[in-house]
Amino acid sequence: MLKELLTPNYIFEASWEVCNKVGGIYTVLSTRANTLQASFQDKVFFIGPDLWEGKENPLFTESDSLYAAWKKHACQQENLPVRIGRWNIPGQPIVILVDFQPFFSQKNEIYAQMWNQYQVDSLHAYGDYDEASMFSYAAGRVVESFYRYNLTKADKVVYQAHEWMTGMGALYVQMAVPEVATIFTTHATSIGRSIAGNYKPLYDYLSAYNGDQMAQELNMESKHSIEKQTAHHVDCFTTVSEITNNECRELLDKPADVILMNGFEDDFVPKGSTFTSKRKRARATMLHVANKLLGTQLDNETIIVGTSGRYEFKNKGIDVFLESLSRLNNDANLTKNVLAFITVPAWVDKPREDLQLRLASEESFNEPLEIPFITHWLHNMPQDPILNMLASLGMRNESTDKVKVIFVPCYLDGNDGIMNKEYYDLLLGEDLSVYPSYYEPWGYTPLESVAFRVPTITTDLAGFGLWVNSLEKLHGLENGVEVLHRSDYNYSAVADGIKDTITLFSEKSENEIKQIRKQAGKVAEHALWKHFITYYYKAYDVALCNAQKRQNN
The missing domain is CATH 3.40.50.2000 (Glycogen Phosphorylase B;)
Incomplete structure (x- = not known):
């Protein structure tokens, strides 16, 4: 007899590309939203960075009524500046945009906590690492606050973090709200992309590369560290194709638990x-x-x-x-x-x-x-x-x-x-x-x-x-x-x-x-997503089962 899959009551997904059109991850999230919204009506929450201070974001429509009491509590009691509204895409899912600027003043303490708990090395950070990490941490804080205010232990909750940029938030959630099951999805390993982009042969030598050593050589230590530690510690680690899974196995020393292939919706194709x-x-x-x-x-x-x-x-x-x-x-x-x-x-x-x-x-x-x-x-x-x-x-x-x-x-x-x-x-x-x-x-x-x-x-x-x-x-x-x-x-x-x-x-x-x-x-x-969404249900099940085991230990 087939085991019945555990299904979440609430899903949170964090990405730098929520209401922020940058690249392929925007397409993944925005085209899949409608399929999830149909099954989890308004129990799916996308968390993105609030980058639009003083300007109007054409992809986001703010709401005064959605979770108004929690929003007030988060802003006033927890110094967590959030805006809640809907993403202007098919399905119109709920979005929480968080201003992560206030967390820069706590950066050193946050990095120290991540090192002590998970050996995440932020010492060699440069470029967009700090910005991504502060957003990621803020997103984790959002989930913690929302869970404590609105949900109970009876609710099955999944938090999915996309790309190294949101890894820190997934680790924070696992630490602060162990009841929440965590999923981490890498859409490309930072080291794999870097090896290829630096004109080094990636595929013939893949089994000979050491991810940590290459991170040092290519000045990618911090990004690689958060990516690797998140992959090893979350309840379910996923990637988007067999070819990237080979990279994960060799460069992160961890194969994916589930491969989440990228579907799409054809509602934007004229007929x-x-x-x-x-x-x-x-x-x-x-x-x-x-x-x-x-x-x-x-x-x-x-x-x-x-x-x-x-x-x-x-x-x-x-x-x-x-x-x-x-x-x-x-x-x-x-x-x-x-x-x-x-x-x-x-x-x-x-x-x-x-x-x-x-x-x-x-x-x-x-x-x-x-x-x-x-x-x-x-x-x-x-x-x-x-x-x-x-x-x-x-x-x-x-x-x-x-x-x-x-x-x-x-x-x-x-x-x-x-x-x-x-x-x-x-x-x-x-x-x-x-x-x-x-x-x-x-x-x-x-x-x-x-x-x-x-x-x-x-x-x-x-x-x-x-x-x-x-x-x-x-x-x-x-x-x-x-x-x-x-x-x-x-x-x-x-x-x-x-x-x-x-x-x-x-x-x-x-x-x-x-x-x-x-x-x-x-x-x-x-x-189409109607075919590929089944892989997500499998990932939810793996994450929820492992979260239960983690709490029972």
Whole structure:
């Protein structure tokens, strides 16, 4: 007989990215909220940093009535400045934003307590460590205060902390409110990301690396310490993919208890005629910008390829993508024009005025603008890795080139001054996307791509790519996702793999492409939260069982 899983009555989740759009964790939390809210109506609380003093946060709507008595008590009796409201996302879950500034005056005492209790080494802290830790501690204090004021021992409560930035709060909760079951989720190990980002081979040597030693070498001791100690002490340690679990096992000396794969909701994907007209408008925008920048007349037969995400030149595979485009430009088998967009926020200065003038003009242009690779000026043009690599590859974006590359170095929020469309409203205009990551614990960008029925090329070093490979008969270009094998040393083979896949795609008929796009959407359906939420229930059960054992000892 199957054991019935223990289910919490209340769930608290803390992250730096609650009501604070920074990266992939925001997507994890904000898309999953609706599924949790449906099952735990208003018993799910997200805790985030209150970073909006004196300004309005468009993602947060404050409430005067939600837990008003506790809020007053927390603010006045416990010097815990909190605001309570709702997150403006599907499901509208309750959010507690905490101002962590008051805790900086207690920083040394907090760090001493963490060292004495859990051997967390904060001595080598620098950069964002202090800020993250003070927020994390404040979040733990919020849970303690809320529990003492509103709940009883009969309530089963889970506290889930995301990333090293909230580890200290999880340890504090375990110490101060042992009744609460703790879960820690690492979305990428700080050491793994650092090894990869520092151009050291991560995968072939993974078993030979010592996490503590590498933390010392890479000046990451404090972040690694909080991450490792939290992983070892919480009631349930989780990560997001098999590939990251290998890192946890080797670098943190602790495999995950449960793997929580990242799902998503497709409620932001337009349907039917809306999708068709948005795709048409997106393509028109991209071709319009390209033609004005390049002085060309590229038409709708052009294959539009894109990549996007964080500006991690090697980790996200931007380098190998550029290499593949250079090779593609010299490939005699390519018969169509290819227009590649790299949408990666960089140190942007301002939109190009010369391009803005051309975009406003009805005129057609036959000459390219100066530096015809970029839509916005950067503060550090001479040091930019993308522009430098394009130059070293000898790419020129000349009218005779079959492959042209455009770098859009800003957040696509609809107001960038050139594209003036939001990211998702441009994504669906692409024919093919490329995410050849070297380091990618999960990989939301290729998942979002297939959700918008844009077939994608990724690698088996991305959690998403590895997961697609596990799906029966649902990988390969024909099925919307081409997963290339990637290792520490096969850069050139990956570049050729991308080149060949784009060429192959360019030869497909309209009907074949229609079928590929349909299949891409099917892959995305397998990753909806309604399928992946079951892993969370397993984690809740593990945490609650271990918390009970911990208290009984």
